[in-house]
Amino acid sequence: MSSALHFDPIRLPPECVGLRQEVREFLRGELDSGRGRRREAFNREFSRKVGAKGWIGMTWPEKYGGRARSHLERYVVTEEFLAANAPVRAHFVADRQSGPVLLRYAPEHIKAAILPRICRGELCFCIGMSEPGSGSDLFAAKTRAVPTRGGFIVNGTKIWTSNAHQADYMLGLFRTSPPAADNRRHGLSQFLVDMKAPGIRIHPIRQMSGEQDFNEVVFTDAFIPQDHLLGEIDGAWKQATSELAYERSGPERFLETLDVLIALVRLLGPQPELRAAEGLGRLVAQLHALRRMSVSVSGMLAAGAEPVVEGSIVKDLGTLWEQRLPARVRELAAFASTDGAARAEFDARLEFATLIAPKLTIQGGTTEVLRGIVARGLGLR
């Protein structure tokens, strides 16, 4: 195995135990029986309450509204929210990746204006990377930002933009120069985009699960002020790559359909049939291994590393595991004798998990592309 690849066996520190209890108590107070409903995932009021608890931007410096807590503490909060299906959609992207990008690359006055509002749960962000014809191959992006007096004029189309219809801001990746002969990644820049600015139209795209959480976003002569340029002009590929490490390795990569596993445990009851217990044991053991790997990546991010390969492995294994989960739980459910409420609950969760399973290996980077990244990291291509 290449020394470039490693998963240190990181344990969550003791302060995480009390924090976990605190989060659970909060969720019990906020959600019916401590669990949320997936279809009500966007809830600004809930995000404001989470902000008031200090659980958004919790690793950021206090001068920007953060709490200077550790990435592993943040991991625990995220894990509890996702496992409980809490309605985090209004703040999740800002907390996970947009805020950290702003923290690193935005001018001081933008950080001072925006980051405290994210921490208070007031702002929703979306990610403007993919375009028609430029999904996996981000560096083929064609939406152009052309310099004008006091800023840039943007024309082009982004697609699959989750939450664009509800977002206050986007972090957009736009072309500011053609690719260089020796570096096709050159020529892209990253911008903070005010989604209410003139020249931005948002068209919904409906998913087969019935959800409508992503969109096409069309820019027609939209103006972006100069101070909304983030980082280096033409050099955003480095920023976008490190942003993706945050996006790919978190517990959201294997907890999106956890509901159906919990429903199966309830359906099988306290003394499941031997073969059902064995199957359930396997699934839980696999989940545990995924979680250990994900915690390890979080520890590396906390230490300032950029675990791009390890993050890609977690995303690949996590989404494949989740994608196979509906078929496995359906087989195991055949061992249950219970009918009634537990069965109805299980069937509803199974239906939803089945409908969202196909997208899991596409969002956040497709399986094939992630394997390409892993192969490159291992020196195999």
Ligand SMILES: Cc1cc2nc3c(=O)[nH]c(=O)nc-3n(C[C@H](O)[C@H](O)[C@H](O)COP(=O)(O)OP(=O)(O)OC[C@H]3O[C@@H](n4cnc5c(N)ncnc54)[C@H](O)[C@@H]3O)c2cc1C
């Ligand atoms: C639910 C969901 C939410 C999303 N949210 C956002 C968002 O908020 N913002 C955003 O910017 N994007 C978002 N995306 C877009 C997502 O990240 C891209 O769709 C994804 O990267 C794939 O791009 P594509 O659809 O253009 O497919 P393509 O890139 O055209 O890929 C098509 C197929 O070709 C394969 N392929 C492509 N290149 C290679 C290669 N080099 N080697 C081997 N195989 C390859 C792919 O694996 C795939 O199977 C979202 C997608 C989904 C499903």
